[in-house]
Amino acid sequence: MKNMVYIQSGGPTSVINSSLYGAYKEAVRLPEEIDHIYGSINGIEGLVDGKLFDLREEDPEDIELLIQTPGAALGTTRRKLPKDINDPVYEQILENIQRFEIKYIFVNGGNDSMDTCNKISILCEKRGLDVRVFGVPKTIDNDLACTDHTLGYASAAKVVINSIYAISKDALCYKKGKVHIIEVMGRNAGWLTAAADLVPDDGRPDLIYLPENKFDPEQFLKDVKEVNDKKGLAIVVISEGLEFERGQAHEVDSFGHAQLSGAGQALATLLQERLGLNSRVVELSLYQRANPFLLSRNDRDEAIEVGELAVRSAVRGETGKMIVMKRVCKKPYVGRFELVPLSEVANAERKIPAEFMQDKTRMSEAFRDYLRPLIEGQVSVKFRGGIVRLTNFKKVPVKPAK
């Protein structure tokens, strides 16, 4: 038997299931090469615990809906495997690979997942097992090394741009407005926050703060005051990952509530206390990565193609690699897929380069040129009675062959 297992890992994106869709469809087209097509239930945990289900047993309709379903349809996990390759958990994985007669492993994830992927690949090779391990990149954070962009980033960026534009229209229709603080996802890298700079002029944020720049609360107060004095309101976009001493807000933390309020709330408190300004905090929250309504067609198509390519490459004999996107031509945008060794991408993190920033609160034209082609193209969504239709797998665990 030559079975394959597909693993979804870490935080979902809006196109995470499109890669699964592409991989599944390609596997079905290769019956000589691939027997069972398994999904690992809840990320790597499924492979550790031997909890796999057969994707061919699912309703074909649910397969088709994958391309518009957010959240990891196979289930995911926050669990990270130990760095030590001699940890017994890896033995357990190797055992299940043999029990379920797995020949192909696909791991769809971010930095940490690529590290896990790499370890499994090394172990299989050491044991002389003919198992091909393949990485499919995914993260809304766009912070993976070696790739022009990550799958899921463009759709999330499109949500950020379009939501902020729409929200700005609401914010700006009063004569005297409020400070709007819009909090965007991204702990260490500001790629998603930076996207806000693409909002058209009639809704464009006044100030954008990325985690790449050291945050100075005094400068922030000065910036906001200047805009607010001039316009009667300010639209400020911040990354959830901004780090700063929270001043008064710090006292709140001493009650043990620190984890409950984000950077936006803390800055609203700062503005209230120091400038007497009222703010409205809008966290774009899960809507950024779980949004079937503002997919980038380019992002979704690439997600599907990468899934297909991963399967084709593995069948061809490639292993220990991840697929990356290269930009071959800037205008018009032409992308190409390439394979890179997992060891090169694992644990590396890519932050926004300096040339993409105009100053500390604005992005450069080079950044806008970078992002524009990625968010293009709309995707039509299937509804029933006004409600989006989403995949709901039954996930009945299968028994191992051995």
Add this chain to the structure above:
Amino acid sequence: MKNMVYIQSGGPTSVINSSLYGAYKEAVRLPEEIDHIYGSINGIEGLVDGKLFDLREEDPEDIELLIQTPGAALGTTRRKLPKDINDPVYEQILENIQRFEIKYIFVNGGNDSMDTCNKISILCEKRGLDVRVFGVPKTIDNDLACTDHTLGYASAAKVVINSIYAISKDALCYKKGKVHIIEVMGRNAGWLTAAADLVPDDGRPDLIYLPENKFDPEQFLKDVKEVNDKKGLAIVVISEGLEFERGQAHEVDSFGHAQLSGAGQALATLLQERLGLNSRVVELSLYQRANPFLLSRNDRDEAIEVGELAVRSAVRGETGKMIVMKRVCKKPYVGRFELVPLSEVANAERKIPAEFMQDKTRMSEAFRDYLRPLIEGQVSVKFRGGIVRLTNFKKVPVKPAK
């Protein structure tokens, strides 16, 4: 001269500009009856201060984009006119009505606006001015009297249902989840929060708390614990208008931060302190009422038709009335527009009737039957380069005729 002025008032909805579009288009079709088509800049303030602009002078493209533009395209205001009909502000309004030779006034707003509308209508009649004053209902809160539903409610409800479904898919894909507290708009009436009950079973919230029911924190803790013990997570939807003693969170308020954290944050604190449960708070926020991507076609079409009908009715000689929606047939849904005197709707508030609740945390089938037809039908949206196109009026103030 027989000019018309259109006023947008209070909080915007996603279809507020569709009514303006309908009214504008109808007015253009009646050149014998209507000369200038003015927009009042920033709600009633425009009419008080004599700041009107000519909609025919705007880019025709911007007119066409009204049907997908959130926020009040004319500008709105939070200002409420005094209850006292003898207040000098009303004299100012009457003066501007005469200076700008206004024959038709359309006020698109909620409860308070209908009251203002009613007062202007009474005053014009008293002075013997042939001015027709017309109310166009609008609020995502669905709390206006005498109407089956309000324009804007269905689109906001559609956002609530679809967003929560998508977010649930993200929340549910972990083996061990968090409590998700999703905060929905609606200070006094829970219509929008209730909509969450229409999410399909594979993402349906476990618990829904409306402001219509007295909120009992002890019962809440019991409810959440029960669900969380059983499922390993809980999806809880609450109205921003929930009223309760905030316990420990109250101490935070003493620092003057009360206005910065909503009901969701307070409940998250409660869950943390009393049950040691971590929560993720998701406020659907402005996205509910400023969302061109999940419009209900039914809602938008009705919004346009009501705008048209208001103009036709006013030209026919009707005044001092508001247009309401009546449900003529439940299955299939058939709606009809009717005119009711403004005095009947002004200041009345409609809460969710008891038969629409199954119990304190669930809605009834009767409610779901009520809402289902209203959210039906999708609307295609015009994008450019992946970014939605929105109206941006120049709003050049005109000079009065006299």
